Structure formats: structure tokens, C-alpha cells
Amino acid sequence: MPEMTQSDTPQQTPGERTMIRLDKLTKRYPGQPGAAVEELTLDIPAGSIVVFVGPSGCGKTTTMKLINRLIEPTSGRIHLDGQDVTRIPVHQLRRRIGYAIQQGGLFPHRTVADNIATVPKMLGWDRARITARVDELLEMVGLDPEAYRGRRPGQLSGGQQQRVGVARALAGDPQVMLMDEPFGAIDPLNREALQNEFLRIQARLHKTIVFVTHDIDEAVKMGDRIALFGDGGRVLQYDTPERLLADPADRAVAEFIGAGAAVRRLSLARIGSLAVPGPPVVERAADAQARAAALARAAESGEEYVLVVDEDRRPVAWLATAGARRPGEGPAAGEEVPLLTPMGPGHTLFDALDHMLSSNASAVAVVDGDGRYRGVLGMDAVRTLINSQALHTADGSKLQEV
Amino acid sequence: MTFFEFFAQNRADVLDATVEHAVLVLEGLGLAVLIGLPVAVLTYRTGYPRAAVLGVAGLLLTIPSYALFGLLITPLGLGNGPSIVALTLYALLPVLRNAIVGLREVDPAVTESARAMGMGRLRVLTTVELPLAWPVVLAGLRVATQLLLSIAAIAAAVNGPGLGNLILDGLATAGTPFAVYLTLEGAAGIVVLAVLFELLFAAVNRLTTPRGLGA
Ligand SMILES: Nc1ncnc2c1ncn2[C@@H]1O[C@H](COP(=O)(O)OP(=O)(O)OP(=O)(O)O)[C@@H](O)[C@H]1O
Numbered sequence: 001m002p003e004m005t006q007s008d009t010p011q012q013t014p015g016e017r018t019m020i021r022l023d024k025l026t027k028r029y030p031g032q033p034g035a036a037v038e039e040l041t042l043d044i045p046a047g048s049i050v051v052f053v054g055p056s057g058c059g060k061t062t063t064m065k066l067i068n069r070l071i072e073p074t075s076g077r078i079h080l081d082g083q084d085v086t087r088i089p090v091h092q093l094r095r096r097i098g099y100a101i102q103q104g105g106l107f108p109h110r111t112v113a114d115n116i117a118t119v120p121k122m123l124g125w126d127r128a129r130i131t132a133r134v135d136e137l138l139e140m141v142g143l144d145p146e147a148y149r150g151r152r153p154g155q156l157s158g159g160q161q162q163r164v165g166v167a168r169a170l171a172g173d174p175q176v177m178l179m180d181e182p183f184g185a186i187d188p189l190n191r192e193a194l195q196n197e198f199l200r201i202q203a204r205l206h207k208t209i210v211f212v213t214h215d216i217d218e219a220v221k222m223g224d225r226i227a228l229f230g231d232g233g234r235v236l237q238y239d240t241p242e243r244l245l246a247d248p249a250d251r252a253v254a255e256f257i258g259a260g261a262a263v264r265r266l267s268l269a270r271i272g273s274l275a276v277p278g279p280p281v282v283e284r285a286a287d288a289q290a291r292a293a294a295l296a297r298a299a300e301s302g303e304e305y306v307l308v309v310d311e312d313r314r315p316v317a318w319l320a321t322a323g324a325r326r327p328g329e330g331p332a333a334g335e336e337v338p339l340l341t342p343m344g345p346g347h348t349l350f351d352a353l354d355h356m357l358s359s360n361a362s363a364v365a366v367v368d369g370d371g372r373y374r375g376v377l378g379m380d381a382v383r384t385l386i387n388s389q390a391l392h393t394a395d396g397s398k399l400q401e402v
Numbered sequence: 403m404t405f406f407e408f409f410a411q412n413r414a415d416v417l418d419a420t421v422e423h424a425v426l427v428l429e430g431l432g433l434a435v436l437i438g439l440p441v442a443v444l445t446y447r448t449g450y451p452r453a454a455v456l457g458v459a460g461l462l463l464t465i466p467s468y469a470l471f472g473l474l475i476t477p478l479g480l481g482n483g484p485s486i487v488a489l490t491l492y493a494l495l496p497v498l499r500n501a502i503v504g505l506r507e508v509d510p511a512v513t514e515s516a517r518a519m520g521m522g523r524l525r526v527l528t529t530v531e532l533p534l535a536w537p538v539v540l541a542g543l544r545v546a547t548q549l550l551l552s553i554a555a556i557a558a559a560v561n562g563p564g565l566g567n568l569i570l571d572g573l574a575t576a577g578t579p580f581a582v583y584l585t586l587e588g589a590a591g592i593v594v595l596a597v598l599f600e601l602l603f604a605a606v607n608r609l610t611t612p613r614g615l616g617a
Pocket residue numbers: 029030032036054055056057058059060061062063214
């Protein structure tokens with residue numbers, strides 16, 4: 001699978017352009033006691049995914065609809081690419097902003113192709129260009145154009161409808177996408193596939209995306225930045241996923257993130273960017289004497305296994321030391337133990353831990369992008385990394401697909 | 403003389419009256435659509451105005467038909483005028499109510515998406531809401547038509563056209579041998595028209611319901 005290119009770093013860098021600026025935005029619905037959104041100020045950098053996450057009714061959808069002016073604010077301003085949105089004719093504004101919602105909102109009486117073509121038609125594209133665009137988008141969201149372009153929304157599964165919804169939102173090539181739980185109400189497997197596909201698309205298109213969810217896992221996975229909303233449309237913390245998980249601003253944030261924060265953080269820590277201990281290895285070609293010496297050294301420093309590498313320094317097997325043997329079980333000293341898939345730079349600490357637990361191994365081999373030996377991660381090393389500052393200052397780039 | 407011998411004699415009159423009857427119903431219906439549809443479009447999103455409009459249309463339907471036709475003689479005279487207007491008033495409720503229900507049943511997520519893509523109010527209405535509401539609107543027209551077919555018989559009482567004249571003649575000559583035949587002809591004509599309109603609506607429904615609306 002193609003590697004995710006790194007999206008704009010979420011940390012504010014001097015040259016970073018703000019695409020959407022919310023400035024003291026307040027929305028009060030008539031007849032409601034409190035404000036749905038109160039004094040919200042937020043900068044959304046160009047080319048990144050900002051996730052709004054928070055409990056039900058905290059004003060995520062409201063904030064999003066304020067951006068494309070489906071509702072008007074009670075007070076405050078919104079700037080799109082430096083321009084006050086109220087200065088842009090509303091139809092023009094909306095054609096620059098793609099909008100995808102959980103319910104899909106597809107036109108049931110139109111074909112999939114017609115649905116996707118809605119904005120291009122309004123923009124006055126010619127037919128050939130529209131047809132090509134529809135097919136391109138269908139392919140992009142993983143639907144075979146031949147099979148699907150002539151169908152009606154009623155003939156699609158929920159997941160397929162959401163894919164078409166995303167394709168339709170992308171059709172006019174908008175700078176900005178607003179996505180309100182676009183992958184909600186889909187089974188976990190399909191949801192994950194859609195998320196991955198979307199991240200792949202985004203790596204290519206670099207849209208500015210506001211993504212609403214109330215699933216913290218989805219937020220961590222999709223977001224370059226996460227805005228965690230509390231009741232009344234206040235943002236409790238606006239930060240990178242790493243910092244949100246590592247350093248919740250207050251109790252409310254910590255509570256929303258929940259008990260799994262430590263584990264979630266593991267899935268953000270890519271091994272490639274971590275310092276991995278590199279104990280000595282044995283060459284496959286080494287003679288018996290050299291092997292014995294290496295084993296002895298390893299056993300002395302408390303290692304249970306020594307890694308065997310080939311001529312190109314690619315790990316090929318483990319060699320058990322005297323320390324690996326427990327009474328009645330385990331391999332004898334000097335015995336070779338098969339090597340399971342080594343961890344590459346794109347794998348995460350979560351993968352490494354998962355691997356160790358599921359294969360009942362005490363360590364995993366770590367390799368570089370070319371498959372050459374980099375080091376060994378054992379339980380202790382993982383624990384050290386989890387506690388180390390390294391994780392807290394992880395560079396913030398998005399997960400790679402592995 | 404049997405009924406059929408009688409019918410053979412005056413079938414030209416019966417045919418004329420049937421055509422007049424159908425035209426009268428269509429005129430009443432057409433006018434009701436011209437009034438009802440815009441009113442529905444203007445009020446379906448509102449609260450009080452919508453309730454008021456539906457209430458008035460409902461009240462109109464409760465006025466006894468003889469009374470309504472009669473009351474309209476004063477401003478409109480005799481003949482076609484009061485007949486068409488009376489039928490229009492009776493058709494308003496089914497036309498209005500179904501149009502409002504149909505428009506309100508359109509999934510808000512669909513219209514919201516349409517707006518979010520930059521469609522104007524009129525474009526959303528004509529390309530999204532009305533097509534989606536159409537099957538329900540059409541069902542309203544069908545009910546209105548059936549209703550008007552029978553009420554139109556009263557038009558004869560104000561010198562209006564249609565099959566009501568045969569029935570009225572029958573009533574006027576009650577006791578004579580042909581009175582029953584005349585009444586029967588009038589009633590049968592209406593039943594035949596009702597069947598024809600049903601078939602017509604079924605065909606229109608089939609041809610005009612957008613595919614994908616589960617029709
Ligand atoms: N049209 C409306 N009229 C009145 N109140 C509204 C309206 N829309 C939303 N609200 C209220 O505003 C608050 C915020 O709603 P909003 O839809 O923005 O929440 P949300 O964060 O998107 O929630 P969810 O996660 O459930 O989608 C809620 O208390 C809601 O009841």
C-alpha cells in the first residue's frame with residue numbers, strides 16, 4: 001500500500017497558512033437556554049485535518065454549519081482563506097466547501113453519477129469533463145464506475161452511500177471539506193477501510209478538512225489536530241493527537257479520552273522515529289566459536305535471545321541463549337528459533353506490543369526501510385519508551401499505513 | 403322499453419354530458435392545483451400559517467354541497483362559474499394536504515445537502531423537493547378527482563354542465579317510467595369516468611414517479 005505522505009505538521013509553524021479562522025463565534029438557537037456554541041475561536045490550518053470531537057449535543061455540527069452558513073451565527077466572525085464569509089455570496093461560498101454528512105443525503109431520485117455531478121454541473125463544466133470526473137471520483141472512493149454510476153442510492157449499501165457522499169462532496173474540487181460523522185453507522189471493518197482510503201486520498205489532495213466524530217479513536221486516527229469540545233460549544237483543548245493523549249488539559253478532557261489513552265498513544269508512536277536499543281547480533285556465516293562467544297556475552301547481559309542476520313544484515317532467526325531455558329520448557333541454548341515478521345519504520349509501538357503478545361515472544365526485531373537490522377524491542381524497552389519523553393514530543397506526523 | 407333501448411335513443415346526450423362532466427372536474431381540479439400547490443409551497447415549512455390554511459380547506463369541505471353551489475350563485479350567477487369555483491374549493495383540501503405532507507416528508511438531510519452544495523431555494527424546490535414529493539402530490543390529485551366526480555353532479559342544480567343534468571331530469575320526472583333510467587345513466591356515467599380516471603392516474607404515476615423512489 002502506498003505510504004501516507006506527511007501532511008502539514010500540526011504545530012504552528014511560522015509559514016503556516018490559516019484556511020478557516022473562527023473568531024469569537026457564538027450561536028444561540030431561539031428558545032434554548034444556553035448557547036450551542038459560545039465564543040469559539042479556532043484557527044484551522046490549510047491542508048490539514050482538524051477533528052471536532054466531543055459528547056453528543058456539544059455543538060460540533062452547529063459549528064460546522066456555521067462555516068458554510070447553513071446557519072448564521074448570533075455573533076462572531078468566520079474567515080475563509082482570509083476573507084469574511086459573509087462577504088462571499090452564499091452559493092459561491094458553498095460551492096467552494098464540500099459537505100458530507102452521516103446520513104449521506106444523496107438524492108434518491110438521481111443516479112450515483114448525477115449525484116456526484118451536482119456541483120460540477122452548477123459550475124458549468126462541459127459533459128465530457130463531468131463524466132470523466134465522476135468516474136475518477138468513483139474509482140477514488142473504491143467503487144467500480146461501470147457497476148455503480150447508473151445505480152440509484154436505494155440500490156447501495158449504507159457504506160457505499162457514504163462513499164458516494166464523499167465523492168459528491170469532492171466533486172467540485174473544493175478547497176475545504178466539512179465532514180459530519182461521514183463514516184458513522186458503518187461496521188468497524190468497513191469503517192476502518194473507509195478511513196484508510198480517505199487518509200490516502202487526503203495525502204494526495206491536501207484539502208483543508210473539518211471532520212466531526214464522537215469517537216476518540218477515529219479522532220486520533222484521522223486528525224492532524226483535534227479540537228475537543230465540551231458542553232456549550234466550548235473547546236476544552238485544541239492540540240495534536242499526541243499531546244491531547246499525553247497531556248490532557250483538564251479532568252474533563254481526560255475523562256472524555258478515557259482509560260485507553262496510554263494504549264492509543266502507542267498507535268501514534270512510529271518505531272521509525274524512536275530510539276531502539278541495538279544489542280549485538282550474530283552473522284549467519286559465523287563459525288561455531290564466534291557463535292558460542294556471542295551467546296555467552298548475551299547470556300551474561302541477561303538476554304534470552306540473540307538475533308542472527310544474513311550477509312545483508314537482514315534478520316533471519318533467533319538464537320536461544322542459556323537464559324531462554326526454563327525448567328521443562330523452552331529451547332536449549334544454541335538452538336535456532338524462527339523469526340516472525342520484523343517491525344519496519346512504519347509500524348507503531350502498538351503493533352510491536354500486539355505482535356509480542358499474540359506470538360508469545362519476549363522481543364521483536366526492528367529493521368529499517370530496506371529490511372536491515374536496526375535493533376530489538378523487548379517488553380522492557382517498550383515500557384521505557386512509553387514512559388520516556390520521546391513519545392510526548394513525537395513529531396506529530398500522521399500514522400503510516402502498514 | 404328496456405334500459406338499453408332507452409340508452410340507444412339518448413346516448414348522444416349521455417356522451418355529451420359525460421364529456422362535460424369530465425371537463426368540469428378537470429377545470430375544478432386544475433384551478434385547485436394552481437392555487438393549492440403555491441400555497442403549499444409557501445406554507446409547508448411554517449407552523450401557524452400551515453395549520454390555518456389546512457383548517458380553512460378542511461372547513462370548506464364540510465359545507466354541504468347544495469349550500470355551497472347555491473351560495474355561489476349570488477356572486478357568480480348560474481352555470482359554469484359557480485360550478486367550477488365550488489369544485490375548486492372542494493378539491494383544495496386533498497390537493498393542499500398531500501402537497502404539504504409530501505414536501506414535509508422529504509428527508510431534511512437531502513435538502514440540507516442540496517443547500518450545502520450551493521443550490522438556491524428555487525432550485526432545491528424544483529429539482530429536489532417537488533420531484534421527491536410528487537408521488538404524494540399525485541395521490542392527492544387522485545383523491546380530489548374521485549371526490550369531484552361525484553360532487554360535480556350537483557352542478558346541474560345551478561344550471562351547470564355534466565351528468566348531474568340526467569340525474570336531475572330523472573328526479574324531476576320521478577314516477578314516470580324513464581325517471582329511473584335517466585338517473586341510472588347519470589350514475590353509470592360517473593362510475594365509468596371514475597374508472598377511466600383511476601386508470602389514467604395509475605399510468606401517470608407509473609410514467610412520472612422518479613425511478614428510485616420505490617414505486
Ligand atoms: N435547529 C436547532 N434548534 C434548536 N436547538 C438546536 C438546533 N440544532 C441543535 N440544537 C441544540 O444545540 C446544541 C448543539 O447541537 P449540535 O447538533 O451542534 O451538537 P453535536 O455536537 O453535533 O451533537 P451530536 O454529536 O449528537 O451530533 C444541542 O443542545 C442541540 O439540542
